[in-house]
Amino acid sequence: MTDTFLLNDPQAVARLDSVACIFEWTRSMSAPDRKRFLGALIECSDDVQQVVVSLLNVVKDPRTMPAERKRALMTIADALFLNPCEEDGRYGQDLAASEPYAAAKNAPLAREVRKMNAQEESFAARLKELMTAKQISQQELSERIGCSQPAISQMLNRMCRPQKRTILRLAEALNVHPRELWPDIDVADMLDAVASFQQDDYTMTAAEASALADTAKKNRPKVRAKSLPTRP
Amino acid sequence: MTPHPYQLYAVPFTEADQARLVGFSCGDALWSRHVSEWLLGSDVLDSMKRGTRVWLFETAEKEVVGFGSLGTSRWNWPPPDGSKATIALIPMLGIAERFHGQPPDPEWRYSRQIMGHLIAETQELARVGREAKAGGPEWLVLMVHRDNARAIQFYEQCGFELIPGVERRNNHVVMKLWIGE
Numbered sequence: 001m002t003d004t005f006l007l008n009d010p011q012a013v014a015r016l017d018s019v020a021c022i023f024e025w026t027r028s029m030s031a032p033d034r035k036r037f038l039g040a041l042i043e044c045s046d047d048v049q050q051v052v053v054s055l056l057n058v059v060k061d062p063r064t065m066p067a068e069r070k071r072a073l074m075t076i077a078d079a080l081f082l083n084p085c086e087e088d089g090r091y092g093q094d095l096a097a098s099e100p101y102a103a104a105k106n107a108p109l110a111r112e113v114r115k116m117n118a119q120e121e122s123f124a125a126r127l128k129e130l131m132t133a134k135q136i137s138q139q140e141l142s143e144r145i146g147c148s149q150p151a152i153s154q155m156l157n158r159m160c161r162p163q164k165r166t167i168l169r170l171a172e173a174l175n176v177h178p179r180e181l182w183p184d185i186d187v188a189d190m191l192d193a194v195a196s197f198q199q200d201d202y203t204m205t206a207a208e209a210s211a212l213a214d215t216a217k218k219n220r221p222k223v224r225a226k227s228l229p230t231r232p
Numbered sequence: 233m234t235p236h237p238y239q240l241y242a243v244p245f246t247e248a249d250q251a252r253l254v255g256f257s258c259g260d261a262l263w264s265r266h267v268s269e270w271l272l273g274s275d276v277l278d279s280m281k282r283g284t285r286v287w288l289f290e291t292a293e294k295e296v297v298g299f300g301s302l303g304t305s306r307w308n309w310p311p312p313d314g315s316k317a318t319i320a321l322i323p324m325l326g327i328a329e330r331f332h333g334q335p336p337d338p339e340w341r342y343s344r345q346i347m348g349h350l351i352a353e354t355q356e357l358a359r360v361g362r363e364a365k366a367g368g369p370e371w372l373v374l375m376v377h378r379d380n381a382r383a384i385q386f387y388e389q390c391g392f393e394l395i396p397g398v399e400r401r402n403n404h405v406v407m408k409l410w411i412g413e
């Protein structure tokens with residue numbers, strides 16, 4: 001029954017095919033590499049997932065030239081922050097070391113890496129603070145969220161990048177809003193606030209209206225108003 | 233005459249500039265990160281679609297010191313009035329962190345050159361509006377995170393005043409400056 005249903009839906013078939021392709025392909029990896037690859041794939045955005053799947057199709061296509069295959073593998077690694085081992089297309093261990101390499105090749109990626117580094121730093125600092133404030137040991141926290149104590153230690157030392165689900169679980173375990181651990185949840189909110197500030201048809205509050213209607217109080221510029229030249 | 237070494241130049245920003253702006257950062261505080269993000273992401277483009285003008289401010293060596301933007305919005309007076317007012321506003325403004333407080337000479341301080349430019353451009357808008365009797369803006373407003381003490385101090389030094397009793401989304405306060413006659 002279910003099979004027939006699925007097979008009649010071309011989208012579902014395509015999806016099954018790509019999932020099968022990924023599983024097939026990851027079979028060649030060592031267990032930790034495979035776990036890491038799949039973990040990274042689950043965490044990334046739908047857009048990136050789509051790119052990875054289409055690149056995997058390139059990789060497994062027998063007509064693909066070796067150079068193309070290599071390039072596709074490297075692009076996948078870039079997209080997922082993994083580090084391909086040049087010879088056999090399998091994945092190396094050093095996640096951190098692959099970043100500068102990938103970033104050098106790809107400017108938008110460089111930006112992402114920079115951003116992630118800053119986020120990681122404040123994440124580690126906040127986690128440390130919260131654990132101190134709530135007097136929770138690494139051991140205790142690891143038990144609460146179901147990960148190993150060394151994993152917590154690595155997060156505190158910024159040796160591994162927290163995954164979204166981990167942040168959500170940590171927040172729950174520490175009984176705080178996820179934004180306390182991951183402030184960029186706020187950055188998105190801030191940008192929304194900025195966009196709404198410019199919205200036409202905004203109705204002023206009484207306080208705004210009275211301040212802007214009060215033209216007896218004209219606070220004028222205290223800097224020299226002067227348009228800057230365009231170019232020498 | 234050779235230009236002053238701290239003279240800034242206003243270069244109209246276009247989407248193509250985003251590629252060379254990778255790495256532009258106003259700092260790591262919450263209210264700084266969204267400023268850089270605004271310029272490097274899609275928000276600046278959305279805002280420009282609504283008529284916002286955006287400039288990059290560069291040194292003679294084409295180093296980007298900061299950016300600024302200027303737009304207008306139509307706000308409604310609260311009921312029962314209900315009529316509209318054109319307000320000039322600065323959607324976003326930022327200086328790369330390493331240029332904060334630079335140069336020490338207040339006469340040539342980048343932040344003030346930039347604000348001087350934005351104010352002059354607003355005054356021009358206001359003048360055109362007056363001459364066309366089209367009700368140009370008389371106030372220039374901006375929004376700032378209430379904990380962003382450095383920016384608030386800077387805006388006050390430029391003449392902006394906090395509108396008391398107003399709090400917009402995400403702990404933002406609003407400041408105003410008179411640019412009419």
Ligand SMILES: CC(C)(COP(=O)(O)OP(=O)(O)OC[C@H]1O[C@@H](n2cnc3c(N)ncnc32)[C@H](O)[C@@H]1OP(=O)(O)O)[C@@H](O)C(=O)NCCC(=O)NCCS
Nearest residue numbers: 258264267325326327332333343375376381382383385386
């Ligand atoms: C806001 C910004 C454009 C101002 O530029 P700047 O070069 O830093 O400003 P200046 O140094 O000329 O002026 C800031 C003033 O506040 C003072 N100041 C610095 N830190 C301060 C603090 N924590 N509290 C109060 N005042 C402070 C400075 O001493 C300076 O005054 P001074 O010239 O009399 O010494 C810049 O800091 C910036 O881009 N910040 C990050 C992005 C941002 O916040 N943008 C505004 C979003 S609305």
